[in-house]
Amino acid sequence: MSQIGIFFGGKDNGSTAKVARKIQELFGDQATVHNVSSAARQDVEKYDFLILGTAAWGIGEMHSDWERFIDKLVESDLADKKVALFGLGDQKIYPESFVDGMGTIFCRLPHKENVIGYTSTRGYNFYYSTAEKEGKFVGLAIDDDTQKEFTDKRISDWVKQIRAEANI
Ligand SMILES: Cc1cc2nc3c(=O)[nH]c(=O)nc-3n(C[C@H](O)[C@H](O)[C@H](O)COP(=O)(O)O)c2cc1C
Known part of the structure; x- marks a missing residue:
């Protein structure tokens, strides 16, 4: 049974889509990928995670498709859902x-206490990120x-981490 909804914004042949699919492969049948450009509020509501x-x-x-989707997301009842975030960027051109x-999605979430999967900023070289809170990335x-x-490796380590944190 699919319990995990992976929602990404971006082109289906882009890097964000590729990362979404890799995460899905590691979860197998438990997870389903949705492009937010064609997702509905009901899609959000059927998942626990x-x-x-x-x-x-x-x-x-965020990607422009997220700008359109984020209201549907935050109008859903997220109180009992766990959430994990991933973000793509380029630290050399946009340090x-x-x-x-990813920082913008985090900022819009009404239940930040439900966010799991924070990661270390070690190994990256940048000046500033809205996705960094108290020395860690929010995803x-x-x-x-x-x-x-x-x-x-970053993806597989993170999937192991969120499996442990969410007990799935
Ligand atoms: C116009 C433009 C603006 C960007 N702005 C940022 C930025 O502010 N911060 C950042 O980390 N990366 C930025 N990037 C890099 C993209 O986030 C990165 O290339 C990402 O992997 C693209 O994912 P996609 O293939 O799914 O579109 C920007 C890229 C472009 C083309």
Whole structure:
């Protein structure tokens, strides 16, 4: 049975979609991937656990499809749902807004206490990120542009971490 909804914003052939699919593969039948461009509020409501992902765009922005979807998300009853976040970015070209799209999703969540899967900022080189809170990223940070070689391990370590934290 699918209990985990993975929602990403971006092109189906983009890096964010690729990361979403890798996370899904590691969870197997437990997880289903949705592109937010065609997702509805009912899709959010059927899961106990949501994994939300976006690349960073513009100045601290989420992907534009998320700008349209985020209201549907936050109008859903999220009080009893666990949430984990992943964000993509480029720390060399955008070191002052690294993975800020993930920070924006976090900022909009009404129940921040339900967020699991925080990760260390060690191994990244950036000046500022809205996705960093008290020295940690609020989710998984992926830089597939300049640190592609770490992507697979970062994803698999994080999936192990959230399995342990969520007991799934
Ligand atoms: C116009 C533009 C703006 C971007 N702004 C940021 C940014 O502010 N911070 C950041 O970390 N990455 C930024 N990026 C990098 C993307 O987030 C990164 O390349 C990401 O992997 C793209 O994912 P996608 O293939 O799913 O679109 C930007 C890229 C572009 C093209």
